[in-house]
Amino acid sequence: MACLCTVAAPSVHHGYAQTSHEAATDFPTGETSDALQDVEALCALVREHYVYFAPREDVWEATCEAARDAALTEAAATPAGHLELLEHMLDQLWDNHASLNINSSTSPRLVPSGSDYWLDFKGGDAVVTAVRPSSGAAKAGLEVGDRVVAMTGMPVLSAASDRIRYGRNAVSEGRLNWALNAQAAGYRGQMRGVTVERGGTELNLLLDEPMPEPPDEPVTYKRLEGNIGYIRIEDSLGDEAAVAAFDAALEALNGASGWIIDLRNTPSGGNTGVAEPMLGRFIRGVKPYQKAGPRWEGEAVRHVASRGPWRVKGRVAVLAGRWTGSMGEGLAIGFDGLRRARVFGSPMAALAGGVESFQLPASGWSVRLPSYNLYHMKGMERHVWHPPYPVIADNGDGPDLALQAAEDWLSR
Structure with a gap:
């Protein structure tokens, strides 16, 4: 059972x-x-x-x-x-x-936290536009640009339609993309087969568990060539220990000539109590970084305050992609709205709005629903905002094109 x-x-x-x-x-x-x-x-x-x-x-x-x-x-x-x-x-x-x-044990895997590749419907085809590094999809050899023709033996659109039960006569592009990616993630405990067309040849791939091995630390860091400080948030924006780990990374890299903040592994989101202290290391004073929609009962504009023994100066590049989720997306638009960084990457997870939890009366289980919208400081909805410096952010186990683009800019 x-x-x-x-x-x-x-x-x-x-x-x-x-x-x-x-x-x-x-x-x-x-x-x-x-x-x-x-x-x-x-x-x-x-x-x-x-x-x-x-x-x-x-x-x-x-x-x-x-x-x-x-x-x-x-x-x-x-x-x-x-x-x-x-x-x-x-x-x-x-x-x-x-x-x-x-x-x-057989529930649908959540997207993006439980997924490992991303599909977009382009010109009538389901095209792989992102592959999570070190994931089941990456290890199986799935590549950005592959055209998916079948999932577990079913034609790709038939597989997607399994998640669309009502209103099939007028399915929007957004709903179709949702269904494609829901089926790509599959169900817990289920092996996933995918048939792709690459260069005129069909390949049958068997995908293992999607999630890569989690790092031991909430934040990892290193000094790159050219004295560039690189800090990666390891899906820890809901972990209070990540703030101290982030501060420790800054101290270890103090004196860097430029900075890269990698948000590409934040699919589980987090909360402002962790994200705002990180953002506060890059500004002076108190500044607005995000807006909330009319249903939000708190402040309409969210502010962040400077923090720490010293302020990070110099150029900052932020990396974002499909596994930049929720609060990770909030950090990305925050850096951009504050004009404190260039954001490199591809469309993010597009987890829309701010979520509240509501308890169901019989089971006591909770349902989480987006109950208010969130916006970039320029007024664009967070979930439709894209990094302004586009580059493939999640390239599986291939070259890290987003990191290369950020390093090139910082080295000029």
Whole structure:
């Protein structure tokens, strides 16, 4: 039987820790009536609190109608069936920032924290535009530019349609891209097969677990050629220890002629209590770095204050890509909005808005929904902002093109 597991829900922050659900504990069972009660509650929560509800309203109402019937079936009487029903419902929002705080051993992997390659629909083809270094996809030989023609033996569009249950007659490009990447990540415990076309030849690849081996430290650093200080945040923007580790990295690299801050391994997001102290080492005084939308009940403009025994001076390059998620995206737009760095890379994870957690009444599980929007200081929504110095950010185990671009600029 699949194990049901929970992960502690994070506090509400401008940035959100999208957990990968790898560290979890057992959760008690539920009953058929519980499923129906949770379905009704989830339907109401999305209508009332989900900030991106308007373009999804018709699909959501169809989802709720079908889910009410499904909640009364024998399958929903089991805890695994109860959970699977709620997961299928959230799929219909096509939003990687909407999730539950519980998972089973067969639950969908979260994107981006549980994914290892990225697809974009271009000219009628599903094209690989990013491969996570040292991941299952990278080790299997998947490359940026590959055209995916099948997933686990199914034509790629048929595989994607498995995650699109309602409104198939008018699927937007954004929803199709969501479905492609959801299927690319697959389900926990599932091996993934992918067939790609490369240079006129079809290749069948078998992908192992997507997540690379996590580093031992929350922050890693080194001094590069030309006296460039390089600091990489290792998916630790939700870990308070990362602030001290970041400060220690700055001290070790003090005197560097230029700086690279690598945010390409921050898929789980984090919170402002960790990110803002890092950003504060690069400015003087108190400055605005991010805006929040009208549903946010706090300050409309988020500020950061200078901090530390000394301020980082000189040129700064920031690296961002598809595994720059949520609070990592907030840092990227913050550096750019403060005009304190050049941001190199490709489109980020596009985890939209700020997330709040809401408890479901029957199971006690929590659902996380984007309830307010977040913006660059220039007014652009955070999830549609792209690094202004474009370069392939996530090139698998191939050359690190983004790092090379940053080094070239800093060395001029």
